[in-house]
Amino acid sequence: MAGEHILETQDLTKEFTGFVAVRKVNLRVRRHTIHALIGPNGAGKTTVFNLLTKFLRPTAGQILYNGNDITQSKPAAVARSGMVRSFQISAVFPHLSVRENVRIALQRPLGTSFHFWKPERSLESLHARAEQLIDDVGLTQFRTAIAGELPYGRKRALEIATTLALEPELMLLDEPMAGMGGEDITRIAELIQTVAKNRTVLMVEHNLSVVAWLCDTITVLQRGEILAEGPYTEVSQNPAVIEAYIGTGHG
Amino acid sequence: MDRATRITFALMIVALVAAPYILYPVFLMKVLCFALFACAFNLLIGYVGLLSFGHAAFFGSAGYVTAYTVKMWGLTPELGILLGVLTGAGLGLIIGWLAIRRQGIYFAMITLALSQIVFFYAVQAPWTGGEDGIQSVPRGRLFGLIDLHDSMAMYFTVATIFVLAFLFIYRVIHSPFGQVLKAIRENEPRAISLGYETDRYKLLAFVLSSGLAGLAGGTKSLVFQLASLTDVQWQMSGEVVLMTLVGGLGTIFGPIVGAAVIVTMQNYLAEFGSWVTIIQGAIFVVCVLTFRRGIVGEIMGRFGPKGAAPTGGGH
Amino acid sequence: MFELIGIPPQALFGQLLIGLINGAFYAMLSLGLAVIFGLLNIINFTHGAQYMMGAFVAYLALTYLGVGYWGALILAPLLVGAFGILLERTMLHRLYKLDHLYGLLLTFGIALIVEGVFRNEYGSSGLPYAIPAELRGGYNLGFMFLPVYRAWVVLASVIVCFGTWFVIERTRLGAYLRAATENPTLVQAFGINVPRMITLTYGFGVALAAFAGVMAAPIYQVSPLMGANLIIIVFAVVVIGGMGSIMGAIVTGFSLGVIEGLTKVFYPEASNTVIFVIMAIVLTIKPAGLFGRSA
Amino acid sequence: QISGDVVKIGVLNDQSSLYADISGQGSVTAARMAVEDFGATVNGKKIEIVFADHQNKPDVGSNIARQWIDRDGVDTIVDVPTSSVALALAPLIKEKNKVFLNSGAASSDLTGKACQTTTVHWTYDTIALSKGTGGAVVKAGGDSWYFLTADYAFGHALERDTAEVVKAAGGKVLGQVRHPLNTSDFSSFLLQAQASKAKVIGLANAGGDTINSIKQAAEFGIVTGGQKLAGLLVFVTDIHALGLQTAQGLQLTEAFYWDQNDETRAFTKRFEAVMKKKPSMVQAGVYGAVLHYLKAIKEVNTDEGEKVVAQMKKMPINDFMTKNGSVREDGRVARDMYLFEVKKPSESKGAWDYYKPIRTIPGDEAYRPLKDGGCSFVKG
Amino acid sequence: MAEPLLSVADLHAFYGESHALHGMNFDIAAGEVVTLLGRNGAGKTTTLKSIMGVLGQRRGSIRYQGQELIGLSSNAIARRGIAWCPEERGIFASLDVEENLMLPPTVRPGGMSLDEIFTLFPNLKERLRSQGTKLSGGEQQMLAIARILRTGATLLLLDEPTEGLAPVIIQQIGRVIAALKERGFTILLVEQNFRFAATVADRHYVVEHGTVVDMIENRNLAQHLDRLRERLGV
Numbered sequence A: 001m002a003g004e005h006i007l008e009t010q011d012l013t014k015e016f017t018g019f020v021a022v023r024k025v026n027l028r029v030r031r032h033t034i035h036a037l038i039g040p041n042g043a044g045k046t047t048v049f050n051l052l053t054k055f056l057r058p059t060a061g062q063i064l065y066n067g068n069d070i071t072q073s074k075p076a077a078v079a080r081s082g083m084v085r086s087f088q089i090s091a092v093f094p095h096l097s098v099r100e101n102v103r104i105a106l107q108r109p110l111g112t113s114f115h116f117w118k119p120e121r122s123l124e125s126l127h128a129r130a131e132q133l134i135d136d137v138g139l140t141q142f143r144t145a146i147a148g149e150l151p152y153g154r155k156r157a158l159e160i161a162t163t164l165a166l167e168p169e170l171m172l173l174d175e176p177m178a179g180m181g182g183e184d185i186t187r188i189a190e191l192i193q194t195v196a197k198n199r200t201v202l203m204v205e206h207n208l209s210v211v212a213w214l215c216d217t218i219t220v221l222q223r224g225e226i227l228a229e230g231p232y233t234e235v236s237q238n239p240a241v242i243e244a245y246i247g248t249g250h251g
Numbered sequence B: 001m002d003r004a005t006r007i008t009f010a011l012m013i014v015a016l017v018a019a020p021y022i023l024y025p026v027f028l029m030k031v032l033c034f035a036l037f038a039c040a041f042n043l044l045i046g047y048v049g050l051l052s053f054g055h056a057a058f059f060g061s062a063g064y065v066t067a068y069t070v071k072m073w074g075l076t077p078e079l080g081i082l083l084g085v086l087t088g089a090g091l092g093l094i095i096g097w098l099a100i101r102r103q104g105i106y107f108a109m110i111t112l113a114l115s116q117i118v119f120f121y122a123v124q125a126p127w128t129g130g131e132d133g134i135q136s137v138p139r140g141r142l143f144g145l146i147d148l149h150d151s152m153a154m155y156f157t158v159a160t161i162f163v164l165a166f167l168f169i170y171r172v173i174h175s176p177f178g179q180v181l182k183a184i185r186e187n188e189p190r191a192i193s194l195g196y197e198t199d200r201y202k203l204l205a206f207v208l209s210s211g212l213a214g215l216a217g218g219t220k221s222l223v224f225q226l227a228s229l230t231d232v233q234w235q236m237s238g239e240v241v242l243m244t245l246v247g248g249l250g251t252i253f254g255p256i257v258g259a260a261v262i263v264t265m266q267n268y269l270a271e272f273g274s275w276v277t278i279i280q281g282a283i284f285v286v287c288v289l290t291f292r293r294g295i296v297g298e299i300m301g302r303f304g305p306k307g308a309a310p311t312g313g314g315h
Numbered sequence C: 001m002f003e004l005i006g007i008p009p010q011a012l013f014g015q016l017l018i019g020l021i022n023g024a025f026y027a028m029l030s031l032g033l034a035v036i037f038g039l040l041n042i043i044n045f046t047h048g049a050q051y052m053m054g055a056f057v058a059y060l061a062l063t064y065l066g067v068g069y070w071g072a073l074i075l076a077p078l079l080v081g082a083f084g085i086l087l088e089r090t091m092l093h094r095l096y097k098l099d100h101l102y103g104l105l106l107t108f109g110i111a112l113i114v115e116g117v118f119r120n121e122y123g124s125s126g127l128p129y130a131i132p133a134e135l136r137g138g139y140n141l142g143f144m145f146l147p148v149y150r151a152w153v154v155l156a157s158v159i160v161c162f163g164t165w166f167v168i169e170r171t172r173l174g175a176y177l178r179a180a181t182e183n184p185t186l187v188q189a190f191g192i193n194v195p196r197m198i199t200l201t202y203g204f205g206v207a208l209a210a211f212a213g214v215m216a217a218p219i220y221q222v223s224p225l226m227g228a229n230l231i232i233i234v235f236a237v238v239v240i241g242g243m244g245s246i247m248g249a250i251v252t253g254f255s256l257g258v259i260e261g262l263t264k265v266f267y268p269e270a271s272n273t274v275i276f277v278i279m280a281i282v283l284t285i286k287p288a289g290l291f292g293r294s295a
Numbered sequence D: 001q002i003s004g005d006v007v008k009i010g011v012l013n014d015q016s017s018l019y020a021d022i023s024g025q026g027s028v029t030a031a032r033m034a035v036e037d038f039g040a041t042v043n044g045k046k047i048e049i050v051f052a053d054h055q056n057k058p059d060v061g062s063n064i065a066r067q068w069i070d071r072d073g074v075d076t077i078v079d080v081p082t083s084s085v086a087l088a089l090a091p092l093i094k095e096k097n098k099v100f101l102n103s104g105a106a107s108s109d110l111t112g113k114a115c116q117t118t119t120v121h122w123t124y125d126t127i128a129l130s131k132g133t134g135g136a137v138v139k140a141g142g143d144s145w146y147f148l149t150a151d152y153a154f155g156h157a158l159e160r161d162t163a164e165v166v167k168a169a170g171g172k173v174l175g176q177v178r179h180p181l182n183t184s185d186f187s188s189f190l191l192q193a194q195a196s197k198a199k200v201i202g203l204a205n206a207g208g209d210t211i212n213s214i215k216q217a218a219e220f221g222i223v224t225g226g227q228k229l230a231g232l233l234v235f236v237t238d239i240h241a242l243g244l245q246t247a248q249g250l251q252l253t254e255a256f257y258w259d260q261n262d263e264t265r266a267f268t269k270r271f272e273a274v275m276k277k278k279p280s281m282v283q284a285g286v287y288g289a290v291l292h293y294l295k296a297i298k299e300v301n302t303d304e305g306e307k308v309v310a311q312m313k314k315m316p317i318n319d320f321m322t323k324n325g326s327v328r329e330d331g332r333v334a335r336d337m338y339l340f341e342v343k344k345p346s347e348s349k350g351a352w353d354y355y356k357p358i359r360t361i362p363g364d365e366a367y368r369p370l371k372d373g374g375c376s377f378v379k380g
Numbered sequence E: 001m002a003e004p005l006l007s008v009a010d011l012h013a014f015y016g017e018s019h020a021l022h023g024m025n026f027d028i029a030a031g032e033v034v035t036l037l038g039r040n041g042a043g044k045t046t047t048l049k050s051i052m053g054v055l056g057q058r059r060g061s062i063r064y065q066g067q068e069l070i071g072l073s074s075n076a077i078a079r080r081g082i083a084w085c086p087e088e089r090g091i092f093a094s095l096d097v098e099e100n101l102m103l104p105p106t107v108r109p110g111g112m113s114l115d116e117i118f119t120l121f122p123n124l125k126e127r128l129r130s131q132g133t134k135l136s137g138g139e140q141q142m143l144a145i146a147r148i149l150r151t152g153a154t155l156l157l158l159d160e161p162t163e164g165l166a167p168v169i170i171q172q173i174g175r176v177i178a179a180l181k182e183r184g185f186t187i188l189l190v191e192q193n194f195r196f197a198a199t200v201a202d203r204h205y206v207v208e209h210g211t212v213v214d215m216i217e218n219r220n221l222a223q224h225l226d227r228l229r230e231r232l233g234v
């Protein structure tokens, strides 16, 4: 288990035809912390996520996860190694029930996922855990509902439950609160806090009060480059950040 | 199996046993072969959401291999069919490996393209006998014992093969593997982000499907004692799509019903001579316009539990 | 080095030119298919039948109305286009939200019906249609004899193709059409009458098929099945070009003609298969076809 | 000893595509006419006719045949164009000891390598066509050939047989190009044929392929350029589809033409009353075959295949199109064939007036000599 | 009070069998900025969809400038001067940013000019040539708003326009809305972020289970704050 940093990037760079979305980013995420990635729209946050989770290949630079270089590995491999993401545009399995959604995530560790000869019953052992996770995100009364018909906010909650099911060592959440009402926000925020106890969270979030409340470290991106880094109190005072992102008099 | 499925399955078995004493066995065997073929195809489209437009390649080439090995090398039928299955699966592995990374219509098209190349080979290769095909193939003795030239014996052999394959497919769909397939169909990037190498799962599904198609093709070539270009042509790939759709895409019994309907149609319409295609066309139009979820799909939609009905449409 | 392969250069020029000419045909045919798929998300398997109808209208117009080739060039697209609009209004429009499969199945069914009806009426071995007097004869290019009619085919096809391309890729109307394929609800909510627009587009695509049909009548067998044999190839062209990409269809159409032409010299048996080989290769390298917008 | 106390005749052919015009419903009508002329019964047993579409697919064909024989008690299967289907049926019918009266298929293998004691090949075959057309064309000075061949078994057979005839007659073959079935554009192949400088371009293909080749040959000035076309498998319906403007001057061999003599015209009149069009040689052949079959049954008073065919081989054939022909030991019907040339538009006196006779090829020279066929049960 | 610009009475809406709106009642006077607040799934989006006519099954009455909208097709409704910015943004992948921006036809004079739009959303100007969906989440949101400002529609339906936007941009949007109000636009705003809503709106309707359960004037928001908090569960 290498060092205090679970995730490190070195000069991470992504260029889209003639346009640099991420430029020489050196990101360090400390183990067992909640780390926020904020910045104006189009700063490159999602792109960074996509690079970290291998949904995009970097133009240059390296990614170290637990000390080993994962720059060349496949998305699924990365996920299996314990770094799991959620999506900005919510991602559930629309025609499966809420419980099945979570179960899909739970079944992988069983290692029977290629066993086309085993009966479905072999998965029922997972239901207890699944339902517990569902309760944790407050979807108890939706257990058997079809995911696609949940309102937007509920979908996000479900998505987080699925992500948690993988017992990730490092969670990457892209705007987990987007499109949620106050009540949900509070619940999810608390949820994140509890789960973060024994793991690490890297999140993109525009809701500054949430960021202030949850995050230990904050990295501000602008035009693909790191503008500032530090605890909220410090960063939020940084004039450059105020000018570029927070603006005057809280949104 | 849930109750409804159990009952239907039981009824199916009864029907299978009774049928040959009422209907013409060779015709029934044809239905069964195509039903099996359609089920194999449905495994892919219905449960992985992959539309293969090249399944004739597996069906047909398996037919050729079975016919050839039985006729020329004098293999026993079961060995011949086994080789057919392997051919289907092997070919499936190659074609699948090339195609699997493609999405939607492009997947359909690359499978079509590759199957057309197989077709070309079938036309050119000397051992397949051009458009004459491989003719008067001996049915031989099953396990060296049962003489399959007796059409009843042949029928019950085919029926057994069919039922076993059906159960196999059912199990695949309701296995842990099947669950992952469902997830992939619903939202692939999400499945990836949960740590599944979706391509591998799809490929395995593809190979299973093509192997089963091979089983159907091999069996058919014994039933008709003939392997011919018809079974490798793209029209055959089209036909199996039709059967599956008519019966009900993504329903476990749909393909069987679909195959039965289409084959019966072709069989009894044959006497209408030049009107066949018109009537056929009309039936497809009606199908699409009125009961789109296919016969079985509609029934499940009407009477079945909520959400049981397959989900027509989407991407 | 041509001699090495055993083909004198000028003969090869001839073959290349021929290829280009056939390419013009593929381009014209696939164009309609591409337009329809691109804008309606329907794989129009009736296209072959509609192409055939075009040719038949030409024949019927000549024998019963005494309307000649040039008249037919106008008449056929109008009539067949109208037929297309009828189809769209009565059936196709119910399928847009569904999977491609259903559109494909429906149009395939319609194709069967149409071809069946024509066969019952006019038999399967076809009907005569002569090259119009103005376009008989040919030019001697030294390395080959170029029939006037073929030259005309190329000219017409080039005009039609680029006209269509321009409208769809470079005009406001085109932008509406493209947007409507993605999210008709929203486009309509912007104040555009999407249903009507789509109907007309389908009519236009069908008209293109009919036009190609008339162009084909003098040089190809005019029979109920003339389209059935062609549709799959034309469809392949569209796919290689990238579904829905007009430019793709055009470029692929022409280049395919040439490649096919060469195959007819060096490995004639494979000349119907080469397209699929190319399709396989292209899709393996470029997942969404040459000009396709990958999802 | 008539099974099921009824003589059931199954007309199995292409009802819906390529060969529907030359066989199809027309053949059914011809069969009905034969039954009519024979009298509705044979030795007091009813005669019935059924028909079906084999879609030119061997498996569909053999499926229907099995069903007919096993379930519906059909005693003979008639017509069956498309060599591949015919070749698939011959052994099947033999196994069931029924009779196969083939009129529509071209392959000479039906009475050669693939011969069966229950097969009668009635109207024509690739050899007769190639001998007729090939021989005549070479005689007329067309002594260097280039083939446009459909890359299918029947195409190869047609090319092979014709090439032999040409060589035998002292001509030479300069080359051939094999095109896939259902090619729409032949200009490239035609250019190659042109480049070969051969005097004659032999079209060893059928249906749409032949029509397209001829149409485009005219367009590319092949004929005006001095080369001749020889259609090796051309039916009068194809000429109709081409129009005389394009087809004129083409030489071809057929076993029957509606406008040959009073008898043929009489038959045509009756046929046309039902079908609204002229009969093809295949349809005419079906009439002859069925009539002869019924006569044979009358004699032996059984419908067992072997016996009936044996009897058919004993009796001479005489009907409106066949004059003292005979069924040879190998099942080949030996009868005169006719070489025609397509008229110029100016010569044609109206609809369907297409051919002018060139010469008659007597039955004994029109077909392959018995011994050369390699038919298993032909002794000596 | 004068005849309202838009008045919704006893509006019911359905998704297949599921009944999403159970008799909505509210109205908007010309020139007003009104928000619909409510929890997830309350029916806010559905309301906008019903007004826009993109949702087939709806009952009740929606009167705009005195004319009934129910029964009209959505394009007809748009032509009357109503524009909609959907929750999921609906940026077109097959169009580049500029085409996306220029897509909606002008239905009335008096829309914003491109320059004005670019001063509001500088990001867009830089990315005019790139494919619409290649924009970042937030950029897509800006584009979605920008394009309906062009058309000159007088009633704007904005569904969570601040979702996923950086505070600076949110403030910009706030200014835009203010500016639009100046020009006499009428705006119906769906919001979760009621702190933002408070800065721009005249009145707030609170939606619960597909009906309006409360209406609060922005000026006396202060005293009703707890009531609202408790309703929204903030």
Ligand SMILES: Nc1ncnc2c1ncn2[C@@H]1O[C@H](COP(=O)(O)OP(=O)(O)OP(=O)(O)O)[C@@H](O)[C@H]1O
Pocket (backbone or CB within 6 Å): A016, A017, A019, A020, A021, A039, A040, A041, A042, A043, A044, A045, A046, A047, A048, A088, E127, E130, E134, E135, E136, E137, E138, E139, E164
């Ligand atoms: N596939 C792509 N091709 C071209 N440009 C892209 C692509 N993806 C993103 N970009 C550009 O890269 C920049 C960063 O995008 P990104 O999605 O990372 O922004 P973001 O920080 O997530 O913004 P937001 O908070 O609005 O989601 C944007 O300007 C976007 O236009």
Ligand SMILES: Nc1ncnc2c1ncn2[C@@H]1O[C@H](COP(=O)(O)OP(=O)(O)OP(=O)(O)O)[C@@H](O)[C@H]1O
Pocket (backbone or CB within 6 Å): A149, A150, A151, A152, A153, A179, E015, E018, E020, E038, E039, E040, E041, E042, E043, E044, E045, E046, E047, E087, E192
């Ligand atoms: N496509 C659909 N099919 C079935 N039910 C739906 C659909 N869309 C929405 N609903 C249901 O309609 C109700 C209202 O949904 P709506 O999207 O209007 O809520 P909302 O207030 O906009 O929530 P959010 O703040 O998350 O956008 C919800 O209960 C939801 O479950």
Ligand SMILES: [Mg+2]
Pocket (backbone or CB within 6 Å): A045, A046, A047, A088, E136, E137, E138
């Ligand atoms: Mg983002």
Ligand SMILES: [Mg+2]
Pocket (backbone or CB within 6 Å): A152, E044, E045, E046, E087, E159
């Ligand atoms: Mg909403």
